[in-house]
Amino acid sequence: MWSLQAHNKLLYWSLLPALVFLVIAALGPGLFSSSPTAINSWQFAIFDVLCHQDPARSYTLSGVQMAVCARCFGIYGALFAGWILLPVYALLKKRGQNIEKGWLIAAILLNLVDVSGNYFGLWTNTLTSRFIMGALFGLPLAFILVHEFFTINNSE
Numbered sequence: 001m002w003s004l005q006a007h008n009k010l011l012y013w014s015l016l017p018a019l020v021f022l023v024i025a026a027l028g029p030g031l032f033s034s035s036p037t038a039i040n041s042w043q044f045a046i047f048d049v050l051c052h053q054d055p056a057r058s059y060t061l062s063g064v065q066m067a068v069c070a071r072c073f074g075i076y077g078a079l080f081a082g083w084i085l086l087p088v089y090a091l092l093k094k095r096g097q098n099i100e101k102g103w104l105i106a107a108i109l110l111n112l113v114d115v116s117g118n119y120f121g122l123w124t125n126t127l128t129s130r131f132i133m134g135a136l137f138g139l140p141l142a143f144i145l146v147h148e149f150f151t152i153n154n155s156e
Contacts, residue, residue: 012086012149019080026068026076030061043067059127070127071111074134075141082142089143090150098147103140111137 024031029041044053047068057069066073082089114133118125125133 008149016083019076019083022076023080026066026073027061028064028067030064030066033062033064035064041067047072057125057127057130059131070130071134074131074136075138077131078135078138079142082139086142086146086149090146093146100140100144100146104137104144107133107137107140 025043025046028043029035044067047053051068051072053065053067054069055065057071058065059070059073060066068076111133114125114129117123
């Protein structure tokens with residue numbers, strides 16, 4: 001029912017180790033050390049421009065703050081999971097449907113509502129809710145690339 005397009009096969013498999021590196025780096029220095037001085041590690045430098053790295057909004061690993069906040073970790077983790085699931089998604093996807101962009105727009109709007117609600121004091125986000133909101137953004141971000149790497153045959 002599906003097959004990798006030959007011209008993008010190398011890119012598809014090349015991005016996998018890059019995404020593994022992204023998730024490992026996002027886990028932060030707690031993956032390698034339980035030292036509280038590890039906060040000055042290379043992982044924090046990588047994500048410094050992309051994430052606010054607020055300790056109150058970040059998970060800890062081995063007692064050390066992760067290199068990204070919970071929302072960013074949800075994005076990166078779901079992007080990686082989506083990349084792994086991309087062949088399965090291509091197999092299950094109905095031919096001709098392009099709903100991934102709609103999912104991505106919905107995830108962006110949902111995140112804006114979540115951030116706004118927290119900002120205006122309507123509710124308080126938790127690490128888990130931030131992670132889920134990030135994951136809801138990261139997964140369609142991966143799935144939107146399904147047409148770049150997979151073709152779906154007419155046989156159903």
